Amino acid sequence: MPELPEVETVMRGLAKVLDGQRIVAASIARPDMRWPFPDGLVTRLTGARVLGFRRRAKYMLMRLDGGDSVLIHLGMSGRMVARRAQDRPNEPVAHEHFTLETEGGTHVGFVDPRRFGSVDLVATAREDGHKLLAGLGPEPLDDAFNPQVLSDALAGKHTPIKAALLDQKVVAGLGNIYVSEALYRSGISPRREAYSVAGARCLKLVPAIKAVLEESIAAGGSSLRDYVQADGGIGFFQERFRVYDREGLPCDDCPGEPKCKGIQRIVQSGRASFYCPRHQR
DNA sequence: AGAAGGCCCTGCGTGC
DNA sequence: TGCACGCAGGGCCTTC
Numbered sequence: 001m002p003e004l005p006e007v008e009t010v011m012r013g014l015a016k017v018l019d020g021q022r023i024v025a026a027s028i029a030r031p032d033m034r035w036p037f038p039d040g041l042v043t044r045l046t047g048a049r050v051l052g053f054r055r056r057a058k059y060m061l062m063r064l065d066g067g068d069s070v071l072i073h074l075g076m077s078g079r080m081v082a083r084r085a086q087d088r089p090n091e092p093v094a095h096e097h098f099t100l101e102t103e104g105g106t107h108v109g110f111v112d113p114r115r116f117g118s119v120d121l122v123a124t125a126r127e128d129g130h131k132l133l134a135g136l137g138p139e140p141l142d143d144a145f146n147p148q149v150l151s152d153a154l155a156g157k158h159t160p161i162k163a164a165l166l167d168q169k170v171v172a173g174l175g176n177i178y179v180s181e182a183l184y185r186s187g188i189s190p191r192r193e194a195y196s197v198a199g200a201r202c203l204k205l206v207p208a209i210k211a212v213l214e215e216s217i218a219a220g221g222s223s224l225r226d227y228v229q230a231d232g233g234i235g236f237f238q239e240r241f242r243v244y245d246r247e248g249l250p251c252d253d254c255p256g257e258p259k260c261k262g263i264q265r266i267v268q269s270g271r272a273s274f275y276c277p278r279h280q281r
Numbered sequence: 282a283g284a285a286g287g288c289c290c291t292g293c294g295t296g297c
Numbered sequence: 298t299g300c301a302c303g304c305a306g307g308g309c310c311t312t313c
Contacts (some may be wrong), residue, residue, distance in 0.1 A: 002306060002307085003306060003307090006306075016296095032311090033288095034289075036307090058306095058307075058308095073307085073308090074306090074307090075306090075307060075308085076290090076291095076306055076308095077290085077291075077292085077305085077306080078303070078308055090286075090289055095291085112290095112291095113290080113291050113292065114289085114290045114291050114292085114305090114307095115289080115291080116289070116290070116307060116308080118308095132308095155286095156294090157283085158283085158284085159283080159284060159285090162286090163284080166307090166308095167309080168307095175306055175307070176305090176306060176307085177306060178306095188304090222306080224305080224306065225292080225293075225305070225306085228312095244306095269285065270285085270286070270287085271305095271307095272304085
């Protein structure tokens with residue numbers, strides 16, 4: 001599920017039900033996530049008030065009034081499920097590893113079948129110093145992410161541009177879907193060596209990255225196999241994919257072009273890439 | 282030191 | 298219908 005637009009959407013949904021709320025209970029059903037839940041998580045949450053949320057790359061940070069922030073990563077299959085206490089079924093929710101309850105009677109559960117997700121505690125004043133955040137590159141939607149910055153990050157790299165954009169040190173928050181989509185919109189082949197994208201091609205690539213992310217956030221993210229949003233609603237950006245998971249379908253940018261064989265699927269560093277070899281060079 | 286591959290884990294779709 | 302296999306939105310760690 002979750003790349004930047006999905007995490008942003010989930011976070012906004014959580015903020016709606018948790019901002020300003022006091023947490024009256026928390027419980028851990030299964031501690032062996034990617035990393036174990038941190039010591040003291042339940043203690044620090046119980047009785048704390050939620051001050052607000054922030055997103056960094058694909059991480060959510062929930063600030064508490066005691067000076068702690070809860071750092072949450074959804075991994076591949078994680079989602080947050082909010083429900084009213086009176087609606088809670090008696091049987092446990094499958095793969096709900098962590099649950100908190102507010103004074104207002106809302107339950108929020110962290111559901112993650114594959115358990116690639118993680119939760120940690122960090123002092124709010126030192127959030128960005130956390131080891132998982134410290135090495136991250138620029139936020140793609142910030143003004144600080146511009147063609148010059150990306151160009152500098154790509155200079156000298158001989159890895160394919162696809163792999164470079166997945167590297168969270170280059171730019172933070174892109175994943176497999178949005179890299180393919182942004183490269184398609186820029187007319188750049190995912191196979192092109194990263195250093196050769198530095199310079200003029202970044203003038204197209206950077207706006208394409210920002211546009212695809214903004215459009216997806218506006219659509220509530222992409223829902224593939226799982227629901228995305230905290231209220232159980234789904235996102236709709238998957239209906240606007242131009243290349244992702246569209247192998248063999250016609251390329252929108254080559255109408256009536258006999259040399260266009262449609263969207264191709266290749267594997268790069270073990271992950272699928274989708275592109276049109278005719279106009280992505 | 283940069284880059285490629287393995288691995289963590291469960292569920293689902295496909296093809297035999 | 299059942300089973301084996303491949304694949305899935307991420308990212309850390311090891312190896313070369």
